[in-house]
Amino acid sequence: xxxxxxxxxxxxxxxxxxxxxxxxxxxxxxxxxxxxxxxxxxxxxxxxxxxxxxxxxxxxxxxxxxxxxxxxxxxxxxxxxxxxxxxxxxxxxxxxxxxxxxxxxxxxxxxxxxxxxxxxxxxxxxxxxxxxxxxxxxxxxxxxxxxxxxxxxxxx
Numbered sequence: 698x699x700x701x702x703x704x705x706x707x708x709x710x711x712x713x714x715x716x717x718x719x720x721x722x723x724x725x726x727x728x729x730x731x732x733x734x735x736x737x738x739x740x741x742x743x744x745x746x747x748x749x750x751x752x753x754x755x756x757x758x759x760x761x762x763x764x765x766x767x768x769x770x771x772x773x774x775x776x777x778x779x780x781x782x783x784x785x786x787x788x789x790x791x792x793x794x795x796x797x798x799x800x801x802x803x804x805x806x807x808x809x810x811x812x813x814x815x816x817x818x819x820x821x822x823x824x825x826x827x828x829x830x831x832x833x834x835x836x837x838x839x840x841x842x843x844x845x846x847x848x849x850x851x852x853x
Contacts, residue, residue: 714738749823
């Protein structure tokens with residue numbers, strides 16, 4: 698596993714985020730216990746963006762403590778190997794009154810489907826600014842992507 702304290706998403710991490718993957722957000726409850734949520738994400742420069750609803754537990758947790766950890770795990774496709782990265786950083790929440798960004802996420806991850814109705818909800822856009830990135834090389838015995846600027850070594 699390779700750790701970088703440079704808050705930049707490497708080519709290898711961007712490759713995971715651009716392909717089929719699973720993203721799991723970890724926040725801290727008020728008592729310090731971890732809380733996790735499966736979410737859709739996208740990249741904006743070196744930041745990771747996602748959408749949530751005001752009043753959800755993860756949203757309340759992020760408002761109280763903006764430090765989060767995001768696990769992004771590639772899903773094997775076309776002979777590619779599985780790998781994962783974790784992105785630790787702080788978040789900034791901004792209102793998304795029309796839910797426009799939520800539709801963008803559905804366009805990316807759900808083939809343009811219309812999100813289900815959410816009467817009375819208030820959407821927010823969350824911007825994760827990476828502070829630490831960890832990357833695991835592809836699992837042994839699987840195809841490995843071409844070398845890049847990830848600095849990633851063997852598995853482990």
